[in-house]
Structures are given as structure tokens and as C-alpha cells.
Amino acid sequence: MSDTAHAPAAPGSHAVAHASHPDSFYVKIWGVLLVLLVVSVVGPELGIRVVTLFTAFGIAVVKAYLVIKNFMHLGVEKKYVAYLLLTMLALMVVMVGGVGPDVLRHQGTNWDNVAAKKAVEAGLKAGGGHGEHGADHGAPAPGAASPGEAH
Amino acid sequence: MSTAAHADHGHDHAHAHHEPGFVEKYLWSTDHKMIAMQYLFTGMAMALVGGFTVYAFRMQLAFPGMSVPGYGRVTATDYNALVTTHGSVMIFWVAMPVLIAALGNYLIPLMIGCDDMVFPRLNRLSYQLFLISAIILVASFYVPGGAFGGAWTSYPPLSAKAEYSLTGLGSSMWLFAVALEFAAFLLGGINFVTTVMNSRAPGMKMFDVPIVVWMIIIASILFMASVGPLIAGAIMLMFDQQLGTGFFDPAKGGDPVLWQHLFWFFGHPEVYVVLLPAMGIVAEIITVFSRKKLFAYKTVLYTAIGTGVLSFFVWAHHQFIAGIDPRMANVFSVTTLLISIPVAEMVFVYIGTLYGGSIRLTTPMLWALAFIAEFLLGGVTGIFLGASGADIYFHDTYFVVAHFHYTFFPIAFIGSFAAITYWFPKMFGKMMNETWGKVHFWGTIIPFNFIFIPLFLLGIRGDHRRIYDYRHFPDLMKAGMQDLRILATISLLVLLAFQVVFLVNFFVSLFRGPKAPMNPWNANTLEWQAPSPPPHGNFPQGLPNVYRGPYEYSHPDRKDDYWPQTEPASEPAKT
Numbered sequence: 001m002s003d004t005a006h007a008p009a010a011p012g013s014h015a016v017a018h019a020s021h022p023d024s025f026y027v028k029i030w031g032v033l034l035v036l037l038v039v040s041v042v043g044p045e046l047g048i049r050v051v052t053l054f055t056a057f058g059i060a061v062v063k064a065y066l067v068i069k070n071f072m073h074l075g076v077e078k079k080y081v082a083y084l085l086l087t088m089l090a091l092m093v094v095m096v097g098g099v100g101p102d103v104l105r106h107q108g109t110n111w112d113n114v115a116a117k118k119a120v121e122a123g124l125k126a127g128g129g130h131g132e133h134g135a136d137h138g139a140p141a142p143g144a145a146s147p148g149e150a151h
Numbered sequence: 152m153s154t155a156a157h158a159d160h161g162h163d164h165a166h167a168h169h170e171p172g173f174v175e176k177y178l179w180s181t182d183h184k185m186i187a188m189q190y191l192f193t194g195m196a197m198a199l200v201g202g203f204t205v206y207a208f209r210m211q212l213a214f215p216g217m218s219v220p221g222y223g224r225v226t227a228t229d230y231n232a233l234v235t236t237h238g239s240v241m242i243f244w245v246a247m248p249v250l251i252a253a254l255g256n257y258l259i260p261l262m263i264g265c266d267d268m269v270f271p272r273l274n275r276l277s278y279q280l281f282l283i284s285a286i287i288l289v290a291s292f293y294v295p296g297g298a299f300g301g302a303w304t305s306y307p308p309l310s311a312k313a314e315y316s317l318t319g320l321g322s323s324m325w326l327f328a329v330a331l332e333f334a335a336f337l338l339g340g341i342n343f344v345t346t347v348m349n350s351r352a353p354g355m356k357m358f359d360v361p362i363v364v365w366m367i368i369i370a371s372i373l374f375m376a377s378v379g380p381l382i383a384g385a386i387m388l389m390f391d392q393q394l395g396t397g398f399f400d401p402a403k404g405g406d407p408v409l410w411q412h413l414f415w416f417f418g419h420p421e422v423y424v425v426l427l428p429a430m431g432i433v434a435e436i437i438t439v440f441s442r443k444k445l446f447a448y449k450t451v452l453y454t455a456i457g458t459g460v461l462s463f464f465v466w467a468h469h470q471f472i473a474g475i476d477p478r479m480a481n482v483f484s485v486t487t488l489l490i491s492i493p494v495a496e497m498v499f500v501y502i503g504t505l506y507g508g509s510i511r512l513t514t515p516m517l518w519a520l521a522f523i524a525e526f527l528l529g530g531v532t533g534i535f536l537g538a539s540g541a542d543i544y545f546h547d548t549y550f551v552v553a554h555f556h557y558t559f560f561p562i563a564f565i566g567s568f569a570a571i572t573y574w575f576p577k578m579f580g581k582m583m584n585e586t587w588g589k590v591h592f593w594g595t596i597i598p599f600n601f602i603f604i605p606l607f608l609l610g611i612r613g614d615h616r617r618i619y620d621y622r623h624f625p626d627l628m629k630a631g632m633q634d635l636r637i638l639a640t641i642s643l644l645v646l647l648a649f650q651v652v653f654l655v656n657f658f659v660s661l662f663r664g665p666k667a668p669m670n671p672w673n674a675n676t677l678e679w680q681a682p683s684p685p686p687h688g689n690f691p692q693g694l695p696n697v698y699r700g701p702y703e704y705s706h707p708d709r710k711d712d713y714w715p716q717t718e719p720a721s722e723p724a725k726t
Contacts, residue, residue, distance in 0.1 A: 094463055098483075099413075116477060
């Protein structure tokens with residue numbers, strides 16, 4: 001597959017035209033990356049939250065895209081290679097999404113899951129508030145919403 | 152790439168006169184069939200290790216404190232190491248090498264009609280890494296402290312600290328062996344996917360690829376996409392063990408649940424990594440021995456892909472009692488119950504294939520049918536465990552052990568026996584003995600059920616897992632519970648004894664069996680158009696062309712009840 005990237009230029013062929021970029025093309029991309037680097041360093045210095053987010057993380061994504069497309073040749077690969085990459089990124093999001101609630105919002109060194117506790121308490125309160133449990137059992141069970149029980 | 156493979160073929164023939172020596176032929180070979188045999192025999196040897204460990208610890212459970220014949224007294228530390236090794240070996244060093252590596256290596260080039268894998272040297276490296284990993288694992292039994300005893304899931308903090316697990320060096324060796332083994336299968340998986348994408352025989356379109364090949368490809372992709380987090384986690388755990396870091400150590404602010412996530416993000420897709428090839432094997436066998444076209448080929452394929460995708464969304468159902476966020480438990484309960492749908496669909500499709508076929512109950516067919524029946528039991532009991540509410544009660548009981556074995560034994564053993572008995576004539580050019588094959592079949596299936604149905608019953612009665620000596624727990628010794636344990640252990644002894652029948656049949660047939668014809672089962676797929684056993688380069692008459700899909704059995708326009716993929720379309724008019 002990577003053979004395409006090194007194939008000698010055949011005029012008129014779209015893929016090959018991309019593949020045979022002269023050195024100056026890569027230098028240009030490198031120049032763009034340098035400019036972006038400056039922006040990503042200067043941006044957060046301003047101290048504005050939104051600007052920091054965009055200039056630090058937003059620009060990092062753009063830089064990653066440029067590197068993958070041009071230096072790692074994704075631009076000249078077959079389309080499914082890009083889809084494979086996107087699938088892997090999607091799986092990463094799935095994994096972080098599933099793991100995050102358990103490992104990101106802990107307190108102290110006892111891996112006390114604050115977020116989960118809050119959710120359980122809120123759930124118990126909501127259940128009592130709608131009168132479902134309250135109606136069934138006459139009154140909410142004493143201590144049902146205490147943090148100790150929830151854990 | 153395809154052209155390159157064909158060019159290689161010519162090149163190999165030019166050197167065909169050079170006779171390789173023993174080392175070159177058996178240990179340093181790049182031939183996909185030889186590498187498949189290396190994986191198969193290593194897997195079989197490791198199955199003996201896994202079988203021996205289960206023998207020792209089941210004897211301890213049934214007859215606590217006795218000196219186990221051939222082992223001696225099982226101490227508490229021994230017990231942990233034996234259980235851990237049994238689990239790790241059976242999954243990582245038996246099921247994966249036999250079902251994916253051995254069968255993938257053997258079948259893919261033969262079934263898609265090419266002469267070898269596209270990366271033969273990578274293939275050889277894959278086996279060599281695997282062999283080293285197996286040696287490290289076995290060697291860990293002989294280091295100070297003995298083999299790792301923190302279960303095949305290796306949960307920290309137990310696994311992270313030598314003072315907890317009591318097996319400092321053994322833990323690290325286990326971890327290193329597992330990581331090395333994953334590297335081996337990554338190399339193999341890349342090879343499988345690339346080969347099928349680029350080296351199919353002329354005329355073989357995507358829907359002409361046999362289901363077993365598709366299944367191995369999907370399994371390889373699942374493996375490659377899921378194993379990354381665990382390899383990263385393994386390195387972090389190794390740092391915790393050897394360098395004193397605290398990634399997973401709560402005493403240092405680390406999070407043991409993070410390891411569970413990293414492990415199961417791989418661990419659950421792993422179930423499908425081994426299940427799908429076994430499903431594929433069953434599809435090949437039931438079509439051949441019911442002389443019928445596979446019912447709904449595309450449905451099976453899309454269902455398998457759907458199962459693969461869903462398998463990435465279910466991992467936390469292993470952690471319902473680990474203190475995970477209860478909101479996530481709801482999500483994972485739903486996805487877990489959802490994944491039973493595509494798997495059930497595949498089972499229905501297989502039953503649909505059998506319906507109205509002229510069924511031949513050969514040994515491979517018996518194994519394939521048993522797979523469907525036994526796996527169904529495993530799947531149905533999984534539904535109880537997938538619901539987080541029920542799982543809270545069942546999770547630490549033998550119910551889980553029984554459920555797991557009702558899924559995994561059909562995959563790892565019934566699936567492998569089906570494949571070995573079916574492809575044996577092609578692999579070794581000899582026929583296996585049918586009568587002894589059937590004796591082995593019944594001698595395995597009946598005791599298998601007598602091992603695990605008692606474990607279901609024990610689990611329902613609250614029998615806790617991970618207990619070394621039940622005499623310390625009077626509540627778990629009363630009202631016949633020990634009798635059920637003894638029944639399970641004795642059934643295990645019977646099952647193990649019948650494996651001798653298999654081994655004798657295997658090796659006697661290998662050396663003295665009747666010569667196998669090219670296509671003993673009258674099957675359609677390409678491997679049966681190569682000589683038995685296929686020589687280096689696979690198809691001495693030239694690489695085949697493909698004219699149709701793999702499952703054209705009992706075609707109404709044809710006299711023969713099979714129609715090989717290689718036979719040109721004009722043939723039926725003549726017959």
C-alpha cells in the first residue's frame with residue numbers, strides 16, 4: 001500500500017500527484033506547524049478560558065491532522081485506512097467514556113467515587129420526591145440516602 | 152500485493168530442490184502450514200498443563216487436604232497459582248493459539264487459494280514470540296515464591312504488590328508472558344487481515360470467502376482494536392510491581408478499578424475473538440455434513456460484524472460489584488443483553504441450515520452439533536449475569552464459573568475438536584478413526600455436563616468462589632454441597648481420562664491411519680482441491696480460480712451434491 005506513496009510521478013494521476021510532493025511541500029507544512037505552535041503557546045498566555053481551550057487543544061488537533069495526513073501519508077492512502085483510524089478514535093472515545101465516570105472524579109486516596117455517590121443520592125431523592133417509593137412504603141426508608149448506604 | 156504473492160510462488164518452486172534440515176523445516180520455517188502445526192502442537196501441550204492444574208485444584212476442592220496423586224499436597228498458595236495458571240493457560244495459550252493462530256494460519260491461505268501468508272517472516276516471528284511467552288509462563292512455576300496466584304484477571308492491588316500476592320517474581324513473569332503473547336497475536340492478526348485483503352484467488356469476491364475465514368478476520372480485527380489498553384495497563388502494572396509506582400495502588404492514590412476497565416476493555420471482546428472462529432468452524436462443518444447451503448450467508452457475516460462492534464460496549468458487566476458508577480451499570484446491562492441477540496441469530500441460522508438437510512453424523516459433525524447445544528446453555532445463563540441486579544447475587548458464586556465454562560469449553564475444546572477431526576485428513580494426509588473419535592466425543596460431552604451442572608446448582612445455593620478449603624466455611628459444607636463438588640471432580644477425572652483416547656487416536660492415525668484422499672468429505676472449499684497434505688506452495692497444479700461461493704451443496708442443476716468453488720460454471724450442463 002505504501003508503495004503508492006513512493007511511486008514515480010505519472011502526470012495526470014491524482015493520487016500520484018499527491019504522492020510525489022517535492023521537498024518544499026513538506027517544508028511548507030513544517031512551517032505551518034511552527035506557526036501553529038507559536039499560536040498554541042501564545043494563546044493560553046492571554047489567560048482567557050475559551051481562548052486557552054481553542055488555542056491549546058483545538059490547535060493540537062489541527063497539528064495532529066496535518067502530521068497524520070502529510071507526514072504519515074494518510075492523504076495518499078486508500079480511503080478505508082482513514083476509516084480504520086476513525087474507528088480506533090471512536091473506540092478510544094467509547095473507552096474513555098465508560099472508564100471516566102469511575103476513575104476521574106475521586107476524592108482522597110480511598111478512591112471514593114464522589115460522582116457516583118451523588119448520582120445515587122439524587123436517584124433516591126428523585127424516587128422519593130415522585131412519591132413512588134414513598135407511596136409504596138408509606139415513608140422513605142430511614143437513612144436510605146445516606147452516603148454510607150450508597151457506597 | 153497479490154502479484155507479489157504470485158511471484159513469490161514461482162520463486163519458491165525454483166528452490167524446491169533444496170531439502171531443508173530439521174531445524175529449518177520444523178523450527179525456522181516460514182511455511183504457513185508448518186507454523187500452524189507449531190501453534191497447534193504447542194497449544195495441545197499447553198492444554199495438558201491446563202488440564203493438569205485443574206486436576207490438582209479440583210482434587211483439593213473435593214477431597215480437601217489429601218495428597219493429590221501425581222502432585223502432592225496442594226497448599227493455599229499452590230491452589231491460587233494452580234487456578235490462575237489454569238485460567239491463563241486455557242484462554243491465552245490454548246484457545247487462542249489453536250483456534251486463531253493454528254487454524255488461521257493453516258486455513259486462510261488454503262481457503263482463499265494462495266501459496267502462503269503475505270508476511271511469512273512476520274508469521275515465523277509471531278510463533279517464536281508465542282513460544283517464548285509459553286516458556287516464560289511455565290518457568291514461573293519454578294522461581295522463588297512460585298507461579299502467579301492472583302487469578303487470570305490479575306486484579307490489583309493483589310497483583311501489584313509481592314506482599315499481597317506472595318509471588319513477586321511469578322507475577323511479573325506472568326505479566327511479561329501475557330504481554331509477549333499479545334505481541335505475537337498482533338503480528339499474526341496483521342498478517343491474516345492483509346493476506347485476505349490482498350491474496351484471494353482470482354474470481355474470489357468478498358462474499359465467496361468461506362465464513363470461517365471471515366470469522367478469523369473479524370476476530371483478528373477485534374483483537375487488534377481491543378488489546379492496546381491492556382498492553383499499556385500491563386506495563387503500568389509491571390511498573391507498580393517492580394518500580395514501586397502507584398497507578399493501581401489505592402494506598403498511593405492509584406485506582407484499582409482502572410485496571411479492571413483496561414483489562415475488560417480487552418477481556419470482553421476477547422470472548423468474541425475466540426467465539427467467532429469457533430462459530431466459523433461450525434458453519435463449515437454443518438454445511439458439509441448436512442449437504443446444504445449455509446442458510447443466510449450474508450446474515451451470518453453481518454451478524455458477526457455486529458457482534459464484534461457490540462462487544463466493545465459491554466466490558467463493564469464484569470465489574471458490576473466492583474463499585475462502578477451505578478449509572479454505567481444500567482448502560483452495560485442493556486448492551487450486554489443486546490449482544491445476546493446477534494449471537495442467538497447465528498445459532499438460529501445454523502439450525503436453519505440443518506433443517507431439511509441430509510445430515511451425516513460423522514465425528515466432526517457431532518462436535519459441531521454439540522457446540523450449538525452446549526454454547527446455547529452458556530449463552531442463556533449469561534442473560535442472568537448480564538442483568539446487574541441478578542449479577543450482584545451471582546457474581547462471586549460458582550454460577551459464574553459454570554456459565555463461563557459452558558461458553559468457553561464449547562469454544563476452546565468442542566470447537567477445536569470439531570476443527571481437528573474435520574481438517575485432520577488435509578493437515579496430515581491420514582484419516583482419523585471414526586469409532587474412537589465417537590468414543591472420545593461421548594466420553595467428553597457427558598462428563599462435561601456432569602462437571603458443570605453441579606456447579607450451577609452450587610452457585611444457585613450461594614457457593615462462594617475462590618475458596619481453598621470449604622471445611623472452614625460450615626455454611627457451604629451442608630446439605631449435600633460437598634457431594635456436588637465431589638461429583639464435579641469425579642466427572643472431571645472421567646473427562647480427562649477420555650482425552651487419552653483422543654491423543655492415542657490422533658497419534659496412531661497420524662502415523663498408521665489410512666491414507667486420506669484429496670477431498671474425503673466432498674466439500675466445496677478450496678483447501679480440498681489441494682493434495683492431502685498440501686506441499687510447500689499449496690497448489691502444485693497452479694493457483695486456483697474461483698467461480699462461486701463456498702456453500703453450493705445439493706444444487707438442483709447438478710448430479711453431484713457438491714460443487715467445488717474451482718469448477719467452471721459450464722460443468723453442470725455436461726453432467
